[in-house]
Amino acid sequence: MNVEAIIKTKKDIPLEARTIIHLTLVYNKINEEMTVTLKPFGISIQQFNVLRILRGQGDQPANLSTINDRMVTKMSNTTRLVDKLLAKNYVVRNVCPQNRRKVEIKITSKGLEVLNEIDGIKFEMEKNILANFTAAELKELNSLLDKF
Template sequence: MNVEKIIKTDKQIPITSRTIIHLSLVETKINEMMTAALKPHGVSLQQFNVLRILRGQKGKPANLSTLNERMVTKMSNTTRLVDKLILKGYVERMVCPSNRRKVEINITSNGESALSLMDLAMKETEEKLLENFSTDDLRSLNDLLDKF
């Protein structure tokens, strides 16, 4: 990805600015491709993330606070994300029997099945995004990104 070509400039961009612009362009490319992979499944990246978090609970319910803490992209509209997933039949919301003020959220079997199909689409997209990287490249890149 050539930053100067993408932003259509002939000027030399200082390395610090070029790095930030480059990271932003890469993030945009990743988001575009992942969003496109999920589009046939009718879910957003954030909804996909919620489903994965709930699957990771292994049958144990989660509350909105847990979902917010574990989201890759922090957002304040988790309630709305859950509401949309309920309408699709992918999750269910229940009042906690021991604390009626607490709402618990579980993934449904329909949600588990749909998520399995989404996983395949996302795996293909990840492979396409990273096809030019060796395993060593990916380790090095992760080591560099860990410095953030």
């Protein structure tokens, strides 16, 4: 991907700026592909992330703080994301009778089903996006990105 061609400039872009632009373009491409992948399921990337976190909890419920801490994209509207998943019956929310501030959230069997369905499609999307890379290049890329 030639950054200069994409942003339609003939100027030489300094390496640092070029790198940031490139990373932004790649992020946007991945975000776009993920949004298209999730669209048939009626959930956003952030809702998908919440479902994955809850699946990772196994039988243990999570609270809003735990979910927010584990989000790939940190957000202040975790409550709203959970509310939308509740409306779809993908999660359940239980309020502790002794301490109403303590809220526990668990994924439902319906949430697990949709997540399992998405997993296969998402795997194919990831393979397509990364098709031009060898396994060694992907390891190197991850190693470089770990420097952030």
